[in-house]
Structure formats: structure tokens, C-alpha cells
Amino acid sequence: MPDSATAQGLRNEPLLVVEGLKTHFKLPLGMVKAVDGVDLTVDRGRTIGIVGESGSGKTVLARTIMRLNLGANVFTEGSVRYAGVDLLDVPNKKMREYWGAEMSMVFQDPMTSLNPVVRIGRQITEHLRHHLGLSKEEAKETALALLKEVRIPEAEARLSAYPHQLSGGMRQRVCIAIAIACGPRLLFADEPTTALDVTVQHQIMNVLAREQRERDMGMVLVTHDLGVVAGRTDDIAVMYAGKIVERASTKALFDDVKHPYTEALLRSIPRTSHLSHTRLAAIVGRPPDLINPPAGCSFSPRCAYAQDICFSEEPVLQEASPNHEFSCHFPVGSEPNREAFEKNVAKAMPQAVSIRRHEESLAQLGGEI
Amino acid sequence: MQKLIAARLLRAVATLFAVSVLTFFMVDLLPGDLGDILIPAEQQNDRAIVEQLREELGLNDPAFVRYGNWLKDAVTGDLGESAITRQPVSTLLSQRLPITLQLTLFAIGFALIFAVPLGIISAYRQGRFSDRAISGGLQLGLSIPNFVVGVFLIWFFAERLGWLPATGWTRLTESVSGNVKGVILPAVSLALVDMAVFSRLIRADMISTLQENYVLSAKAKGMSDRFILARHALRPSSLSLITVVGLNIGSLLGGTVVIEQLFAMGGIGRALIDAITKRDYVVIQGLTVFIATVYVFINMTVDFIYIAVDPRIRSGRT
Ligand SMILES: Nc1ncnc2c1ncn2[C@@H]1O[C@H](COP(=O)(O)OP(=O)(O)OP(=O)(O)O)[C@@H](O)[C@H]1O
Ligand code: SF4
Ligand SMILES: [Mg+2]
Numbered sequence: 001m002p003d004s005a006t007a008q009g010l011r012n013e014p015l016l017v018v019e020g021l022k023t024h025f026k027l028p029l030g031m032v033k034a035v036d037g038v039d040l041t042v043d044r045g046r047t048i049g050i051v052g053e054s055g056s057g058k059t060v061l062a063r064t065i066m067r068l069n070l071g072a073n074v075f076t077e078g079s080v081r082y083a084g085v086d087l088l089d090v091p092n093k094k095m096r097e098y099w100g101a102e103m104s105m106v107f108q109d110p111m112t113s114l115n116p117v118v119r120i121g122r123q124i125t126e127h128l129r130h131h132l133g134l135s136k137e138e139a140k141e142t143a144l145a146l147l148k149e150v151r152i153p154e155a156e157a158r159l160s161a162y163p164h165q166l167s168g169g170m171r172q173r174v175c176i177a178i179a180i181a182c183g184p185r186l187l188f189a190d191e192p193t194t195a196l197d198v199t200v201q202h203q204i205m206n207v208l209a210r211e212q213r214e215r216d217m218g219m220v221l222v223t224h225d226l227g228v229v230a231g232r233t234d235d236i237a238v239m240y241a242g243k244i245v246e247r248a249s250t251k252a253l254f255d256d257v258k259h260p261y262t263e264a265l266l267r268s269i270p271r272t273s274h275l276s277h278t279r280l281a282a283i284v285g286r287p288p289d290l291i292n293p294p295a296g297c298s299f300s301p302r303c304a305y306a307q308d309i310c311f312s313e314e315p316v317l318q319e320a321s322p323n324h325e326f327s328c329h330f331p332v333g334s335e336p337n338r339e340a341f342e343k344n345v346a347k348a349m350p351q352a353v354s355i356r357r358h359e360e361s362l363a364q365l366g367g368e369i
Numbered sequence: 370m371q372k373l374i375a376a377r378l379l380r381a382v383a384t385l386f387a388v389s390v391l392t393f394f395m396v397d398l399l400p401g402d403l404g405d406i407l408i409p410a411e412q413q414n415d416r417a418i419v420e421q422l423r424e425e426l427g428l429n430d431p432a433f434v435r436y437g438n439w440l441k442d443a444v445t446g447d448l449g450e451s452a453i454t455r456q457p458v459s460t461l462l463s464q465r466l467p468i469t470l471q472l473t474l475f476a477i478g479f480a481l482i483f484a485v486p487l488g489i490i491s492a493y494r495q496g497r498f499s500d501r502a503i504s505g506g507l508q509l510g511l512s513i514p515n516f517v518v519g520v521f522l523i524w525f526f527a528e529r530l531g532w533l534p535a536t537g538w539t540r541l542t543e544s545v546s547g548n549v550k551g552v553i554l555p556a557v558s559l560a561l562v563d564m565a566v567f568s569r570l571i572r573a574d575m576i577s578t579l580q581e582n583y584v585l586s587a588k589a590k591g592m593s594d595r596f597i598l599a600r601h602a603l604r605p606s607s608l609s610l611i612t613v614v615g616l617n618i619g620s621l622l623g624g625t626v627v628i629e630q631l632f633a634m635g636g637i638g639r640a641l642i643d644a645i646t647k648r649d650y651v652v653i654q655g656l657t658v659f660i661a662t663v664y665v666f667i668n669m670t671v672d673f674i675y676i677a678v679d680p681r682i683r684s685g686r687t
Contacts, residue, residue: 066589068585068588068589097591098591099588099589099590100590100591100592101591104589104590105586105589107589109582112581112582112583113582113585114583114586115586115587115601115605116679116681117604117605117678117679117680117681118600118601118604126590126596126600127591127592130590130591130596131591162684164680164684165684178586182591
């Protein structure tokens with residue numbers, strides 16, 4: 001659509017290349033560094049998970065890439081190349097040709113992301129007609145097909161329903177239908193299931209995954225729950241305080257965790273096998289202040305392995321293997337890491353002690369079984 | 370849905386009843402009554418004559434009997450007649466209402482035509498120059514009394530330019546253009562304040578609507594700002610406007626004494642003032658009940674418009 005660059009596709013370039021992306025918000029108290037130097041690549045037809053706690057900057061990152069940051073107090077830096085075009089240079093008006101048509105987003109809360117006073121039908125057809133120039137009837141037929149595709153029962157009747165007449169899961173299906181309607185090549189899903197019941201979460205994730213596969217879309221799946229992305233992404237980027245602290249193929253990340261923060265996130269995934277027996281190991285402390293981030297490693301105030309160097313020197317991204325990067329002075333699994341841990345336990349550092357206890361309780365449980 | 374409408378209708382009837390009781394007894398509480406005006410001053414001291422007349426008029430009956438009689442007539446449209454001119458109140462209404470009604474509709478119409486776009490632009494450009502210019506202009510409009518505006522308009526458009534008549538009202542049946550020309554200046558004088566109020570309402574509601582997630586979703590679909598404002602944001606932003614428009618229609622229909630006076634138009638407002646100064650109790654009662662009834666009907670209409678605008682109300686969720 002926009003420009004021949006997309007049409008030709010620059011075949012061997014990835015769909016999306018983000019480099020040195022920064023998004024800062026100016027507040028009276030100072031600059032909120034919500035996204036602070038992110039590099040990211042999404043290949044055609046692949047799914048990347050962006051994982052991090054609440055407040056780590058995932059939403060801001062996704063919206064900055066899509067150029068959906070509203071507000072006059074935003075400062076953005078870096079580059080976002082979509083099919084060869086730097087979106088940060090695209091004028092606002094022109095972005096409308098990308099939104100919905102080339103890239104679209106499924107938002108977190110299906111309760112509020114549909115207009116309560118507009119019928120479902122119009123909400124699915126309006127951009128079909130706008131982008132693809134379909135007639136009313138064609139658009140309606142397409143909408144019907146889409147609703148069936150995302151497995152909405154009685155699709156025909158739903159077209160004339162209002163959002164409040166649908167359950168949360170059904171609404172999120174509608175949102176997915178809306179997002180994929182014009183055949184985008186890049187789909188963002190920003191915590192698409194957090195607002196939903198656990199039983200519905202899996203169904204929605206399945207719908208998303210199937211659409212992604214069948215339509216061969218690139219997908220960016222944002223979540224705070226590593227468990228959600230586990231089997232559903234090709235790659236995972238772990239975000240902390242506006243930075244990506246570890247990135248790897250999903251398998252490599254689960255098999256060979258390097259960053260202590262990723263390890264902590266993994267530890268907090270409930271495992272059905274001993275869910276009822278042990279408390280989850282919650283990450284000690286709060287996410288950092290984004291206006292005045294800690295010196296050195298931003299995770300240092302909460303890290304169980306932190307040593308003096310962590311409080312003064314910021315670790316840079318380094319490769320563990322060709323498709324696995326992390327930024328840490330004492331990577332998990334290394335000898336220095338074990339030594340650092342023992343030192344911290346000896347010093348009775350709370351986060352280190354809490355992990356020791358957690359390990360002990362797991363070991364005990366293993367003994368009982 | 371039908372239950373909802375039935376409930377609203379029932380409420381309207383109940384309110385009307387309460388209103389009629391209140392107005393009847395409140396006017397009844399005013400010092401003096403018909404006897405005082407109907408009997409010539411020189412006969413006021415003649416107890417026999419006074420008593421006879423009071424008896425004939427039913428003024429000595431207990432209040433609730435008088436109310437019953439009055440209500441019986443009122444529901445058939447007979448609001449009694451003026452003690453002074455002998456003109457039935459319903460005739461008075463049929464003469465005065467068209468003037469007031471037309472003035473009201475034109476004033477509200479003018480106000481809305483300008484207020485809605487201005488409010489939308491203000492909200493869309495919140496804090497920018499156009500917003501501040503619009504808000505400043507409207508603030509000015511809000512602070513000038515409507516008769517001052519009227520005087521200025523008469524001076525400029527009637528006296529200087531001679532485009533529009535300064536005073537008077539022409540029946541629609543006599544001359545359409547004459548009728549419309551006559552109503553423009555008084556309607557604009559009335560519209561200015563409403564325009565400012567309406568525009569502020571739209572602006573405030575629109576600003577909060579524009580923060581809604583569904584507005585962002587529409588944007589993420591590639592819809593233009595204009596489309597989003599008109600087709601997504603306007604409807605949910607219009608509920609408080611609808612309420613206030615209803616209230617203002619009611620108060621305008623209740624009469625706009627100063628403007629009617631200034632433009633020499635005999636509307637409901639003038640009729641009511643005349644009746645009050647002459648202590649024409651029957652007319653006061655009749656007009657008051659009429660105005661109250663208008664309010665009740667407008668409120669009901671507002672409720673129905675709410676139902677039409679917001680489907681969530683329709684399914685009884687709110
Ligand atoms: N418009 C804004 N102005 C100032 N600060 C903002 C703005 N938008 C976001 N932030 C801040 O940026 C940080 C990152 O927010 P973001 O919403 O991206 O987090 P998140 O990782 O998506 O978290 P969650 O899981 O809660 O959605 C937060 O501290 C937030 O307060
Ligand atoms: S070990 Fe040091 S560098 Fe690594 S995460 Fe912990 S604090 Fe940061
Ligand atoms: Mg978020």
C-alpha cells in the first residue's frame with residue numbers, strides 16, 4: 001500500500017527493525033524514560049513476545065512503534081523501519097494508511113476498546129470500507145466471514161449487536177476480527193487476555209495464534225506473564241525499566257536463562273505440578289523510578305546477585321550464543337553468579353535469602369515426591 | 370424497553386399531578402383572591418354583596434373541592450378565564466404560544482448550530498490557540514446580558530443597516546419571510562448565552578470521550594480524526610448537552626420577559642407578567658400549570674432521547 005517499498009517488500013529485510021528507540025515523557029518532575037534505547041527485529045510471519053512487569057514500558061514501546069503515542073509531552077528518538085520506511089518520519093496523515101491496513105493492534109481491555117454506542121457491524125466494516133474501498137454489502141459479507149473466522153457463534157446476529165451485549169471473550173474476538181480485517185502484516189497484541197477469565201484466556205490466545213499462522217502476520221505479543229507466551233512465540237524479549245535486558249529464541253530463553261530478572265520472572269510462573277504447595281516467588285521490591293533510575297544496572301536494587309560493580313556500571317548487551325543476548329555482570333548459571341549469590345546470602349540480603357528459602361522448599365517438595 | 374417507556378410515562382403522569390396540586394395551592398396561598406378584583410372598590414365594604422359573590426364563585430368552598438373542580442376542567446383543556454378580560458386562558462395561550470415557541474426553537478437552533486462545532490473544535494484542539502480563542506469569545510458572550518445584545522442588534526441590523534425589523538412579530542400565515550425576519554434578532558439575543566453554555570458542555574464531555582480507549586482503537590484502524598470526532602466521539606459526548614438543552618427549552622417556553630418586551634413581542638412571558646401585575650389569579654394558575662407541564666414533557670422527551678442515544682440504557686443496564 002504506502003509506497004512501492006512495501007510492495008517490493010525489500011525481500012530480505014525483516015518486516016520491522018527498531019533501533020535505539022527512546023520514548024520519554026516530559027513531566028513537571030522530570031523526564032519519564034519509559035522506553036530507553038530499545039533494539040528489536042520482527043521477521044515476516046514470526047511472533048515475538050515482549051515480557052516485563054507492569055510499568056516496564058511495554059505498552060509505550062508498542063504504541064511508539066505504531067506511532068500511537070498521544071500527547072504533546074512525548075519525545076521520541078531512534079528509528080522504526082517498517083518494510084524499509086522509517087515510521088518516525090512519516091507524517092501523521094500518512095500514518096493512517098498504515099494503521100489498520102499494514103499494522104494494527106489488539107488492546108488490553110476489550111470492555112473499553114469497542115465503542116459502546118456503535119453496533120459491532122459498523123465497527124468491523126468502517127475501516128474495511130475506508131482502506132479497501134469495499135461497498136456496504138461487500139464489507140458486511142467480509143465482516144461476517146471474519147466473525148466466523150474468530151469463532152463467534154450467531155455471527156449474523158452479532159453484527160447488529162452493541163458491545164455490552166457480548167461477553168468479554170466475545171468482545172476480544174471482535175477486537176481481533178477488527179484488527180485483522182484489512183490483512184495487516186504486523187499485529188500488536190498488548191496483553192490481550194489480562195482482562196479476561198483464565199478459561200477464556202487460552203481460547204483467545206489460540207485464536208490469535210491461528211490467525212497469525214494462517215495469515216502469516218508478524219506478531220508482537222506483549223504480556224507480563226511469561227507463562228502466556230511460553231509455547232506461542234518464536235522469540236522473547238524481556239523488558240525492564242524501558243530497556244531490553246534479555247532476548248533469545250523462546251527455547252533458548254527457557255533452557256538457558258542468563259538475566260537474573262528473567263530468572264525471577266520464570267520463578268514467578270505458577271507451575272501446576274506444585275502450585276498448591278509453594279508460594280510463588282514474587283520479585284522483591286518495586287519497579288524502578290523511571291525519572292531517576294538507579295545508577296549502574298537498573299535491576300540492582302532488587303537483584304539477588306548484585307555486587308558493587310552493579311551499582312556503578314551499567315551492563316551492556318552481550319551475546320550468550322548467536323541468537324541470545326543479555327545485559328548482566330553476573331549471568332545466571334555462571335560461576336561468578338554463584339559466588340555473588342553466596343556472598344549476598346551471607347550478608348543476609350533479603351532478596352537472596354528469599355530465593356534460598358524458595359529453593360529449599362522446592363527441594364523439600366522434591367524429596368517428598 | 371417497553372417497560373422502560375411505560376415507566377417513564379407513568380412517572381410523567383405522576384409528576385404532572387404533583388405539579389398541578391403544587392401550583393394550585395401555591396397560587397391559592399397568594400394574598401387575596403378573585404373576590405378582591407371582581408368586586409368594585411366601593412362595594413368591598415358591603416358584606417352582603419361580597420359574600421353573595423364569593424358564594425357564587427365557589428370561593429368559600431374548601432380548597433380541595435376548588436382544586437377538584439379546577440382539575441376537572443383543566444384536563445379537558447379548560448383552564449378557566451381571565452377575571453378581567455373574560456378571555457379564556459386557552460385562547461390566551463393559543464395566541465401567545467406560537468410566538469414563544471418560535472422564539473425558543475430559533476434561539477436553541479442558533480445556539481446548537483454554532484455550539485456543537487465550536488465545542489468539538491475546542492476539545493480537539495484542547496489548550497491550543499483555537500481552543501483558547503473560542504473559549505475566550507464564548508466567555509465574552511456569556512458575560513453580556515441578553516438585552517444588551519438585543520439593543521446592539523437592533524441598533525446595528527435594524528437602524529444602521531435596515532435589514533431586519535426592530536420590533537414586532539408577523540404571523541407565519543401572513544408572511545413567511547416577514548415572520549422569519551422578525552424572529553432572528555430576538556432569537557440571536559437569546560441564543561448567545563446558550564451557545565456559550567452548550568459549547569462548554571460539549572467541550573468538556575468531548576475531552577473526556579477523546580481519552581477513551583475506543584477512540585484510540587478507531588485511530589489505530591486508520592480512521593480520520595474528522596470521522597472519529599463525528600461518528601465515534603460525538604454521540605457519547607452529547608448526553609449532558611441533551612439534558613441542558615431540554616432544561617433551556619423549558620425555561621425559554623416559560624417566557625423570556627425582557628426580550629419579549631424589548632422586541633415588542635407578546636409571548637407567554639409578557640402574558641404572565643401582565644397577569645401577575647393585575648393579580649389575575651386564574652390566568653396565573655393556568656399559565657403556571659401550562660409551563661410546568663411543558664417541563665414535564667420535555668424531561669420525558671430527554672429521557673427518550675437518552676434511550677435512543679445510548680444503547681446501554683435501552684437494555685436497562687444503567
Ligand atoms: N503519557 C505518559 N506520560 C507520562 N508517563 C507515562 C505516560 N505513558 C506511560 N507513562 C509511564 O511509562 C511507564 C511505562 O508504562 P507502560 O504503560 O508502557 O508500562 P507497561 O509495561 O505496559 O505496564 P502494564 O503491564 O501496566 O501495562 C510507566 O511508568 C508509566 O507511568
Ligand atoms: S547481577 Fe548485577 S548486572 Fe546482573 S542483573 Fe543483577 S544487578 Fe544487574
Ligand atoms: Mg501495558
